Amino acid sequence: MDIKIQQVETSKIESVDFSNLSFGQVFTDHMLVCSYTNGEWESPEIIPYGPMTFEPSARVFHYGQAVFEGMKAYKDDDGDIFLFRPDESIKRLNASSERLAMPALPEEIFHEGLKQLLHLDTEWIKKGFGNSLYLRPFVIATEPAISASPSNDYKFIIICSPAQSYYAGEVRVVVADKFSRAADGGVGYAKAAGNYASQFYPTSLAHKEGYQQIIWTDANTHEYMEEAGTMNIFFRIGDKLITAPTNDRILDGITRKSIIQLAKDNNIDIEVRNIKVSEIREAAEKGELKELFGSGTAAVVNPIKGFKHKDFTYELPELESTYASFFKEKLMNIQYNKSEDVHGWRVKV
Amino acid sequence: MDIKIQQVETSKIESVDFSNLSFGQVFTDHMLVCSYTNGEWESPEIIPYGPMTFEPSARVFHYGQAVFEGMKAYKDDDGDIFLFRPDESIKRLNASSERLAMPALPEEIFHEGLKQLLHLDTEWIKKGFGNSLYLRPFVIATEPAISASPSNDYKFIIICSPAQSYYAGEVRVVVADKFSRAADGGVGYAKAAGNYASQFYPTSLAHKEGYQQIIWTDANTHEYMEEAGTMNIFFRIGDKLITAPTNDRILDGITRKSIIQLAKDNNIDIEVRNIKVSEIREAAEKGELKELFGSGTAAVVNPIKGFKHKDFTYELPELESTYASFFKEKLMNIQYNKSEDVHGWRVKV
Numbered sequence: 001m002d003i004k005i006q007q008v009e010t011s012k013i014e015s016v017d018f019s020n021l022s023f024g025q026v027f028t029d030h031m032l033v034c035s036y037t038n039g040e041w042e043s044p045e046i047i048p049y050g051p052m053t054f055e056p057s058a059r060v061f062h063y064g065q066a067v068f069e070g071m072k073a074y075k076d077d078d079g080d081i082f083l084f085r086p087d088e089s090i091k092r093l094n095a096s097s098e099r100l101a102m103p104a105l106p107e108e109i110f111h112e113g114l115k116q117l118l119h120l121d122t123e124w125i126k127k128g129f130g131n132s133l134y135l136r137p138f139v140i141a142t143e144p145a146i147s148a149s150p151s152n153d154y155k156f157i158i159i160c161s162p163a164q165s166y167y168a169g170e171v172r173v174v175v176a177d178k179f180s181r182a183a184d185g186g187v188g189y190a191k192a193a194g195n196y197a198s199q200f201y202p203t204s205l206a207h208k209e210g211y212q213q214i215i216w217t218d219a220n221t222h223e224y225m226e227e228a229g230t231m232n233i234f235f236r237i238g239d240k241l242i243t244a245p246t247n248d249r250i251l252d253g254i255t256r257k258s259i260i261q262l263a264k265d266n267n268i269d270i271e272v273r274n275i276k277v278s279e280i281r282e283a284a285e286k287g288e289l290k291e292l293f294g295s296g297t298a299a300v301v302n303p304i305k306g307f308k309h310k311d312f313t314y315e316l317p318e319l320e321s322t323y324a325s326f327f328k329e330k331l332m333n334i335q336y337n338k339s340e341d342v343h344g345w346r347v348k349v
Numbered sequence: 350m351d352i353k354i355q356q357v358e359t360s361k362i363e364s365v366d367f368s369n370l371s372f373g374q375v376f377t378d379h380m381l382v383c384s385y386t387n388g389e390w391e392s393p394e395i396i397p398y399g400p401m402t403f404e405p406s407a408r409v410f411h412y413g414q415a416v417f418e419g420m421k422a423y424k425d426d427d428g429d430i431f432l433f434r435p436d437e438s439i440k441r442l443n444a445s446s447e448r449l450a451m452p453a454l455p456e457e458i459f460h461e462g463l464k465q466l467l468h469l470d471t472e473w474i475k476k477g478f479g480n481s482l483y484l485r486p487f488v489i490a491t492e493p494a495i496s497a498s499p500s501n502d503y504k505f506i507i508i509c510s511p512a513q514s515y516y517a518g519e520v521r522v523v524v525a526d527k528f529s530r531a532a533d534g535g536v537g538y539a540k541a542a543g544n545y546a547s548q549f550y551p552t553s554l555a556h557k558e559g560y561q562q563i564i565w566t567d568a569n570t571h572e573y574m575e576e577a578g579t580m581n582i583f584f585r586i587g588d589k590l591i592t593a594p595t596n597d598r599i600l601d602g603i604t605r606k607s608i609i610q611l612a613k614d615n616n617i618d619i620e621v622r623n624i625k626v627s628e629i630r631e632a633a634e635k636g637e638l639k640e641l642f643g644s645g646t647a648a649v650v651n652p653i654k655g656f657k658h659k660d661f662t663y664e665l666p667e668l669e670s671t672y673a674s675f676f677k678e679k680l681m682n683i684q685y686n687k688s689e690d691v692h693g694w695r696v697k698v
Contacts (some may be wrong), residue, residue: 023495025496050404054402056380056506057376057510060409063546064544065546100547101546101552146510148578148579159405182569185527185529186568194536198543201450204499219533247480
């Protein structure tokens with residue numbers, strides 16, 4: 001597959017302090033851009049990362065026709081580059097696109113584009129457990145026309161941002177009882193741009209109360225735990241791990257499904273079923289709620305220290321040995337080529 | 350208020366065929382741009398309409414942090430320019446922004462920006478009943494950072510597109526029974542970009558069955574009629590007019606609220622209340638459903654010829670005298686300065 005590459009004259013890598021990175025603010029030297037027009041995807045190009053021109057009437061600005069993925073590239077001690085389950089990312093990107101009436105991207109453009117981009121920007125992927133290159137493939141509607149209908153033109157773009165081991169600080173969450181993230185029959189299962197902006201305001205209200213994130217509940221009754229917007233959610237009651245099934249409101253997280261598999265592999269009792277908020281409150285009151293953690297690409301596994309639901313608050317106990325750290329280590333060992341990979345999740349690029 | 354104006358050297362107006370305009374595809378010579386950075390709105394500028402540069406990491410592309418308004422400018426026979434209830438548009442723009450954690454725009458920038466832009470592009474507003482200049486004020490998140498949190502930088506932009514009398518063709522609608530537009534506690538009441546892309550796929554399925562639009566129902570039960578995505582919806586049963594109350598799933602349409610007022614002014618029996626799909630089906634079966642129409646800025650009032658709900662289909666009767674044409678004429682007479690304006694809706698700019 002032919003990808004035209006226009007290299008930067010001078011890398012900006014020397015100006016970057018890799019020991020002091022804010023998430024998603026510094027981008028590598030290059031990006032991949034592929035245009036869709038007249039019903040087909042053109043040849044992708046790799047060009048220097050930088051500002052691009054768009055008509056102010058481009059549909060993405062008006063109607064939110066945009067989808068994305070979040071991925072990471074890892075480097076092992078030999079300097080080889082790996083991705084984690086990239087086949088799942090392109091499948092989900094195309095499922096998201098379908099729901100937003102956007103054209104599917106050929107898998108070859110995705111895989112080959114990532115490969116060539118990562119080899120070109122390989123110096124930006126630092127060795128060391130926890131270091132990674134965060135990858136953001138996304139598709140946006142670019143046709144300059146403001147009738148409320150699907151765009152005829154799109155751009156698929158991959159930008160890359162170096163990331164350190166992710167520590168979000170102590171995370172406490174509010175369980176939603178008024179605001180909602182997604183409707184039955186809506187786009188909650190898609191990585192659609194509009195699903196994110198709609199969470200910012202309720203999350204800002206949570207911040208004011210000292211909570212960092214929200215666990216969304218079903219919009220109809222607010223009785224069932226769903227997901228946290230940028231993470232899927234797991235509950236440990238006694239030694240049993242529970243997470244909600246995916247549906248059209250919940251993102252089918254790749255870290256989530258990997259944890260479910262790892263639980264099975266390691267004889268951890270895992271249930272994928274609807275979870276009532278009242279069940280979690282009762283387990284907390286009885287002292288049976290041992291852990292609460294989120295899963296996602298950025299943090300891998302993110303332990304949650306406490307939660308609030310209406311007037312009920314609860315601090316999780318401090319455990320010596322947690323499922324959260326068990327799964328995080330298992331996953332990172334696979335991602336960084338430090339352990340066997342029986343499921344073939346690790347892909348060398 | 351100081352607005353820096355950079356005029357085009359040569360207008361492109363001569364190249365535009367005003368008798369053959371597709372909606373939202375041709376833009377006037379100028380646009381207004383106003384940036385928000387470091388916690389404040391800068392001075393707006395009017396510059397030639399054209400491509401703008403954005404970082405590919407701008408949050409609008411990833412998280413759909415974008416809101417808009419739809420308005421029209423009208424010209425009367427004397428060449429004076431009028432807007433229709435612009436105070437309602439800026440109020441709603443700021444309500445939309447608040448829900449998406451975006452900063453409020455000072456009303457003065459909105460009003461004075463529109464005024465100066467319209468006077469500069471006055472030749473693009475053609476006289477004649479039905480001709481107008483469609484105005485698209487919108488705010489987008491421009492900060493180049495892909496952490497999932499509100500942007501620190503925004504742009505408020507107004508672009509303008511000349512429009513002819515809107516005729517959408519014969520419109521038939523599907524009443525939704527599976528897909529949804531908005532959740533309780535979500536952003537359906539806001540003119541948020543993401544609310545629109547999410548309708549494109551279900552609407553494309555309706556197209557395949559010969560229907561042009563969807564009447565959305567409540568996501569919880571699909572038992573209540575809500576709105577049509579780009580229009581609010583009115584039902585006429587006998588001589589009674591009914592429309593759904595606004596809530597956090599339904600856009601508070603300016604044309605909708607004007608029709609409610611005009612109905613009261615003209616002693617038309619109007620009820621603003623929840624409307625069961627079953628009630629409308631029964632009224633149709635009994636021959637009591639006389640009219641079904643949508644209201645919105647683009648079409649003003651858009652009669653609907655038929656609808657489908659599950660396996661039930663219905664063609665509306667052809668009436669000699671309709672509420673739809675009554676309200677359309679009343680509204681347009683106010684908008685084009687052809688009748689008295691007792692409520693002060695018409696604003697000369």
